[in-house]
Amino acid sequence: MESRASTSAGALRALSVELKNLQSQPVEGFTIDANEDNLFGGYFKANIRFPSNYPYSPPSMKFLTKVWHPNVYENGDLCISILHAPVDDPHSGELPCERWNPTQSVRTILLSVISLLNEPNTSSPANVDASVMYRRWKEGSDAEYATIVKKQVEDSKKEAEHDGIVVPETIEEYCVKWAPPQHDDCLDSIDFDDDMMYDYNDDEEDEEEESDDDCNEEDEDSGQGEN
Amino acid sequence: MTDAENEIELQDQQFKQIENEQKMFPLVADRLPFDLVILDYDAETSPDYYNKAKELANTYGEIRQIRGDGNCFYRAVFVGILEVCMKNEEKAKQFLETCLGWNDRLLKLGFPDWTTNDFCEVFTDWFKKVVNKETTSEKIFDDLNDDSQSNYLIIFMRLITSGYLKEHSEDYAPFIDDGRSLADYCSTEIEAMWKDADHLGISGLVLATGYNIRIEYMDRTAAPNGGWHYDIPADCNETPEISLLYRPGHYDIIYHK
Numbered sequence: 456m457e458s459r460a461s462t463s464a465g466a467l468r469a470l471s472v473e474l475k476n477l478q479s480q481p482v483e484g485f486t487i488d489a490n491e492d493n494l495f496g497g498y499f500k501a502n503i504r505f506p507s508n509y510p511y512s513p514p515s516m517k518f519l520t521k522v523w524h525p526n527v528y529e530n531g532d533l534c535i536s537i538l539h540a541p542v543d544d545p546h547s548g549e550l551p552c553e554r555w556n557p558t559q560s561v562r563t564i565l566l567s568v569i570s571l572l573n574e575p576n577t578s579s580p581a582n583v584d585a586s587v588m589y590r591r592w593k594e595g596s597d598a599e600y601a602t603i604v605k606k607q608v609e610d611s612k613k614e615a616e617h618d619g620i621v622v623p624e625t626i627e628e629y630c631v632k633w634a635p636p637q638h639d640d641c642l643d644s645i646d647f648d649d650d651m652m653y654d655y656n657d658d659e660e661d662e663e664e665e666s667d668d669d670c671n672e673e674d675e676d677s678g679q680g681e682n
Numbered sequence: 683m684t685d686a687e688n689e690i691e692l693q694d695q696q697f698k699q700i701e702n703e704q705k706m707f708p709l710v711a712d713r714l715p716f717d718l719v720i721l722d723y724d725a726e727t728s729p730d731y732y733n734k735a736k737e738l739a740n741t742y743g744e745i746r747q748i749r750g751d752g753n754c755f756y757r758a759v760f761v762g763i764l765e766v767c768m769k770n771e772e773k774a775k776q777f778l779e780t781c782l783g784w785n786d787r788l789l790k791l792g793f794p795d796w797t798t799n800d801f802c803e804v805f806t807d808w809f810k811k812v813v814n815k816e817t818t819s820e821k822i823f824d825d826l827n828d829d830s831q832s833n834y835l836i837i838f839m840r841l842i843t844s845g846y847l848k849e850h851s852e853d854y855a856p857f858i859d860d861g862r863s864l865a866d867y868c869s870t871e872i873e874a875m876w877k878d879a880d881h882l883g884i885s886g887l888v889l890a891t892g893y894n895i896r897i898e899y900m901d902r903t904a905a906p907n908g909g910w911h912y913d914i915p916a917d918c919n920e921t922p923e924i925s926l927l928y929r930p931g932h933y934d935i936i937y938h939k
Contacts, residue, residue, distance in 0.1 A: 465830025465833065468830075469800075476796055508829075511833055511875035512875070541874045554869065556869055558794050558797045558798060558873055560794065
C-alpha cells in the first residue's frame, strides 16, 4: 500500500478485517524438533504490498532480510504462485497450481510461504544458484547451502536482538495463542503512512522430514488442498 | 527475464491498456434506446451485424451497457435480477433467501470460511436494504457504479457460480478440457476477478441464482431453430425475465418493448 490516496475504500476495508483476524488468530509456523541438527530460530522480515484494488488483485511479498532460497529472488522478491493472478493461457506450460483469487487472504499467503520455505520448489527456481546448491545439499554432495542458510539465520538473530524480538525455539513457544489489545476501530491499528508490514518469524528451513506439523492448526483452509 | 515472463509482461501491459480504455465507461450505464446498437454498425461494411441489430430493434426497446472488464456477464445478470427485485417484493424476498442459503452451501464446499463469510455478509446486508426499501434506486445505481462496492458484490456472484458448479461436479467436470480438475477450474476461471464467463460460468450463475436468462447473439452464428437467441437453461418453459445481448466477448442487458 503506497499511500492512503492510492488505496481504495474497499481495499482498506478488506485489509482491516484481515488484520483483525490475523491478530486474534495468528498464523503459526511449522513446528521444530530442537533435538535434531536443524536450522532454526531465524528472524525474517518481509514486506507485503497491497494494490489499491485488493483483494481482486494479489499483493506482492518481499523479504527484507536476506534469504537464500530457491524461490526467493536475490532482491528478496518471493516467487510463489498464490501471489500471481491466473494467466489467461492454460497452455502456457505452467503447472496447474494455486493462483490468486479473492477468497485468498494474507493468512493463506503466509501458510503458503511457510509451506514453501519448508519445501522449496526447484522446478521453477527464482534463484537458480540457490536451487542447484539446495539440490546438491539434499543429495549430500555439498554442504554449502546449509552453511549459507545457517549464516543468514545467525545474522538474523542479531537483527532480532536489535529489534527486541525473542525468536521462539520450542514448540510451546511457537504455538502460543495470543489476543491483541482490542481496538474499537481496527483501522486505527493500520499505519497508513508506511508500507504494511507483517513481521513474522519463521524457523529457517527444516527441510528434512523431521519437521512435524502437529501444531499447525489449520482452522482455515490453506487453499492447498483444492486439487 | 525468460521468454515466458516477457510474454506475461507484454500481456499485462496489453491488459492495462484495455483496462484503462474500459474505465472510461461506467460499470453500469443508464437505460438507453436500443437504436444505439444499430448505430454501432455500418450497413455497407458490416451488413450481417447491421441487419441483426435492426431486427432485434423490433423486439427490444432499450439497452443498458455494462463495462467490459471481464465481469460483464456476472454484472449484467446481477443488475437484471436487481431490477426484477426492485419491482417485485416477493421475488426480492425469495432471492434474499437464496443468497442467505448460499453462505452455508459455500462453507460446506470448503470455501475459506472467513473471506467467504465476509463476501456473503456484505452482499446480503446490501441486498437486505433493497428488499426492505431502505435505499433508493439512485443509491443502488451509485453503489453499482462504485468500483469497490460493486466488485465486492460481483465476487459473491462468482462464488455462488463456483459453488453451484462444485455442488454438481459430476455433471460439469467432463466439460473441462486440458486436464484440469473442476476445483482448479473454478478457482482460476470463476472465482478470480476479471475472468470472462464461458458456458460453465453462464450455466452456474443461472442455476445458482434461480433466474433464467435469454441471450440474444449478435455474432455470425445462428442460434438453434433459426432464432437469434438461447434460453438458459435450455428447457425453461417461460420466457426469461432477463435478456442479455451478446456481442463477441461482451454482454449488455436489453429490455423488451
